[in-house]
Amino acid sequence: MPNDFDLVVGGGSVAGLAFAAEASKRGLSVVVAEEHDRVGEPEKCDGLVSLRGLSYFGHPPRPEVVQNQIASGVIHSPGGKRFAVNATALDVVVLDRSAYDRQLADEATEGGAEVLTGTRVTRVSESNQGVSIEAGGKTLTAKYYVDATGPASSPRRGILPAAKYELEGEWVKEKVVEVFIDSAKYPGFFAWVIPIGSHRAKVGAAGRGVSPFKALDAFLEDRPATVLRRVSAPIFIGGPVGEFVKGRKVLVGEAAGQVKPTTAGGIMTSLSGAVVAAKWFSESIKKRDPDLILNYQREWEARFLKEMRSMKRLRGVFEKLSNSDLEALVRVLATPRLIMKLSQTDFDFHATALLGVLGLPGLLRVAKVVASAEIRSLLVQG
Ligand SMILES: Cc1cc2nc3c(=O)[nH]c(=O)nc-3n(C[C@H](O)[C@H](O)[C@H](O)COP(=O)(O)OP(=O)(O)OC[C@H]3O[C@@H](n4cnc5c(N)ncnc54)[C@H](O)[C@@H]3O)c2cc1C
Known part of the structure; x- marks a missing residue:
């Protein structure tokens, strides 16, 4: 019996949706299963990213998705010294991450992919013919399963709990990203302020062995603020996994560890993994040569592994x-x-x-x- 699809993608966030957009544009039949009822919700990510990277991989944000353009970055030492870098030439912006995910979902459906929301992948089994995926009470069959479920499938090593508030405060500097390092308060990580407008910011904290909410509340003790939204989410700092392709199951984005181990920034690196993977799936399926899929990992690593x-x-x-x-x-x-x-x-x-x-x-x-x-x-x- 023929498979329903070329590819079933688990996870409808930046990696899964960019993958679906690219693969469908190249003529493959793709369905994305996202567990949440709405793409982009609940929003966890702060959206700090370089426009250069997103444009290079073919998915620049629409103007209305950009919340802020960053002019400088400042690192504060524990004793209050500052290390400030002018960022105007670096093209760094803050995205409305929910809106960016919705943009990618539009791009995927325009290419012909289906995006099923409220559909959780619960089981994936593999045979010689392909894969069979249980998702939202349905069974979907495909040639391959693309796991873009993010930290849910990352190895446990390398995960830190993080706390993040969206808030309003007079002390927020509109164009300046601030990072606060302190090995006692945020061991192995830092507290951050990412402005999204006049006196409005996404502010967070993480560290090994500390309660991130306690650390964030302590950070805000002398910074009066109105908290608009609270988020608890894991950040991943473990680096890429060893194998992106295992039989008919393929990892992309944060599931493959395509995230910067320094800052846990993963929008561009996950998007790049998705775009490169879709290109090699398309080649492989069109030329009926399964080995071509292995070029996905080779090409991604050639660009990013040294970094x-x-x-x-x-x-x-x-x-x-x-x-x-x-x-x-x-x-x-x-x-x-x-x-x-x-x-x-x-x-x-x-x-x-x-x-x-x-x-x-x-x-x-x-x-x-x-x-x-x-x-x-x-x-x-x-
Ligand atoms: C607090 C925080 C702040 C961050 N800030 C930044 C930042 O400023 N800049 C930056 O570059 N990166 C940032 N990141 C990292 C960035 O958000 C991720 O690296 C990026 O979103 C990874 O994309 P992804 O598609 O691989 O995974 P995710 O975005 O994690 O998406 C995985 C998707 O899979 C879905 N899913 C999970 N399990 C299933 C299942 N079984 N079935 C169906 N669907 C499933 C989830 O609902 C989710 O939609 C931040 C992360 C956090 C947590």
Whole structure:
């Protein structure tokens, strides 16, 4: 019996919907099963992203989806020192993530894909002919199952609980993203303020072994605010999984770990995974050559694996730094030359950019100011 579809996609967020848009545009029959009743809801993500990356992969946001254009980024040390980078050349914007997901859903349906909401995938079984998927009380058959269910299918390693509020506060700076590092308050991560307009922001906190809501409430103690929405969500910092393709099941987006291990930003990297995967599915199905699907992982890794490894290396160092190390680090890094160079790099490749701008002399300078020998050797290796 022929299969109902070429592809069934589990998860209707950025990866699943971009995949469906690309695959259907290339003539494949695709259905997306999303567990929630409305695409984009409930919104968890803050939507901070580089326009360059989304445009490169063919899905720039419509103008009405962009909530804000960012002019600078500031890192605050535990003792109150600032490290500010001009971001005007980096094309960084804040998206209304629900609206962006709806845009991608429109693009998918315009290409001919079906998007089924309120439809949870509960079982996937594989045979020689294809896959059989139980979803929302139906059985769907397809040549392949594309798992775009996000952190639900990520390995447990690398997940941190995060708390996020959308709020109004006089202290919010309209065009400035602020990051607050403190190894006692937010071990291994940070608190953040992402403005979406005049005195309005998405503000969050995460850290290993801390209650993110307590950390966020403490952050807001001396920042009076009206909280409009509260969100609890896991963020993923574990890096890409080893195998994207396993038989007739394929992982894309956060399910494949296509998320930056430094900041947990995953919009562009997940979108890119989806677009590259759809291209190779189309080639494979049209040429009846299953091996072509393996080019998905090869192409994605050729572009991102080096950066992901550099980000993991920086994360490894960051997680071990004490507050006095962080103070010293901000002092050493905040030189006009380094700040100027960073303002002209690539937001999506920030680890490669930082390591490149520092070079070995810079890394040695940084290594000198940190206390532990272990961190010093991590910094100057590789
Ligand atoms: C608090 C927070 C803030 C963030 N901020 C940013 C940011 O500013 N910038 C950035 O680049 N990234 C950010 N991210 C990360 C970004 O949101 C994700 O990396 C990105 O959304 C991953 O897309 P995805 O489609 O792979 O997975 P997800 O967006 O997680 O989507 C998975 C989808 O699958 C559905 N699903 C799950 N299980 C099933 C099932 N069994 N059946 C059917 N459907 C299912 C879910 O409902 C969901 O719609 C943030 C994440 C969080 C949690």
